[in-house]
Amino acid sequence: xxxxxxxxxxxxxxxxxxxxxxxxxxxxxxxxxxxxxxxxxxxxxxxxxxxxxxxxxxxxxxxxxxxxxxxxxxxxxxxxxxxxxxxxxxxxxxxxxxxxxxxxxxxxxxxxxxxxxxxxxxxxxxxxxxxxxxxxxxxxxxxxxxxxxxxxxxxxxxxxxxxxxxxxxxxxxxxxxxxxxxxxxxxxxxxxxxxxxxxxxxxxxxxxxxxxxxxxxxxxxxxxxxxxxxxxxxxxxxxxxxxxxxxxxxxxxxxxxxxxxxxxxxxxxxxxxxxxxxxxxxxxxxxxxxxxxxxxxxxxxxxxxxxxxxxxxxxxxxxxxxxxxxxxxxxxxxx
Numbered sequence: 036x037x038x039x040x041x042x043x044x045x046x047x048x049x050x051x052x053x054x055x056x057x058x059x060x061x062x063x064x065x066x067x068x069x070x071x072x073x074x075x076x077x078x079x080x081x082x083x084x085x086x087x088x089x090x091x092x093x094x095x096x097x098x099x100x101x102x103x104x105x106x107x108x109x110x111x112x113x114x115x116x117x118x119x120x121x122x123x124x125x126x127x128x129x130x131x132x133x134x135x136x137x138x139x140x141x142x143x144x145x146x147x148x149x150x151x152x153x154x155x156x157x158x159x160x161x162x163x164x165x166x167x168x169x170x171x172x173x174x175x176x177x178x179x180x181x182x183x184x185x186x187x188x189x190x191x192x193x194x195x196x197x198x199x200x201x202x203x204x205x206x207x208x209x210x211x212x213x214x215x216x217x218x219x220x221x222x223x224x225x226x227x228x229x230x231x232x233x234x235x236x237x238x239x240x241x242x243x244x245x246x247x248x249x250x251x252x253x254x255x256x257x258x259x260x261x262x263x264x265x266x267x268x269x270x271x272x273x274x275x276x277x278x279x280x281x282x283x284x285x286x287x288x289x290x291x292x293x294x295x296x297x298x299x300x301x302x303x304x305x306x307x308x309x310x311x312x313x314x315x316x317x318x319x320x321x322x323x324x325x326x327x328x329x330x331x332x333x334x335x336x337x338x339x340x341x342x343x344x345x346x347x348x349x350x351x352x353x354x355x356x357x358x359x360x361x362x363x364x365x366x367x368x369x370x
């Protein structure tokens with residue numbers, strides 16, 4: 036069988052400072068696509084200048100420093116004078132607060148889309164989230180609003196909605212290693228997900244460029260294997276560590292009480308309002324599965340959630356326990 040050869044596309048990558056963005060940059064380079072990354076410095080990297088060297092994790096790409104939500108960024112010669120074939124965005128708000136979500140998940144993407152249209156980009160690959168199926172939170176509404184804008188733009192689009200990331204499920208590793216119990220909500224079986232690794236998700240995102248069956252589509256995607264509950268995650272982690280399972284069950288009602296108190300305080304104290312939104316996000320993930328939602332049957336459907344890749348969360352636990360680098364969750368950390 037003759038392997039199909041794809042011509043390289045010049046790609047503008049947004050959100051490459053995140054772990055998924057870095058994995059996507061690697062995948063693009065490996066497939067021979069010339070890549071320009073617009074990097075938004077992290078809070079700890081505000082000293083970076085426009086001519087700063089790119090991080091080692093982004094070897095092989097061209098870097099432009101700037102915030103995509105700043106209109107002046109898009110007037111730079113790097114974007115106006117050099118044609119791009121595709122925009123791939125892994126950009127997302129770092130806190131999930133309403134202000135940050137609408138600034139990044141919506142406004143920055145709208146500006147990027149308009150700039151892409153101006154310079155003749157033909158395809159926009161957007162990393163979204165599977166949780167927008169049942170939107171209750173600010174960042175979900177912001178993501179959906181941009182999805183709608185992208186779909187109505189007339190540009191070819193691929194909207195990728197992944198399930199849970201390995202990074203988001205790594206938060207209890209250290210506490211369990213220290214002898215603390217694994218936290219679960221209710222009986223630990225309220226939710227399930229098909230977690231996907233950064234590399235497998237990056238491979239799927241980059242595959243959208245040449246796979247026409249993924250064009251003009253909304254694409255839910257999970258990792259390989261069956262759906263897994265938090266209880267099963269904890270049991271496997273204890274098994275890998277050679278420790279007897281210890282769980283601490285947290286009532287969902289406790290989350291409701293925390294949300295209620297912080298919501299009241301938030302009317303007087305802005306910082307409390309942001310904490311209330313973070314608590315709402317925590318409650319959402321404690322009670323909603325990251326799987327395809329069957330609206331007709333009113334249930335999550337693991338069988339209808341597509342799988343991609345070869346890396347499983349259970350394999351990742353084994354690597355992390357051996358000291359092979361649990362992911363740095365940075366500003367997304369909750370635990």
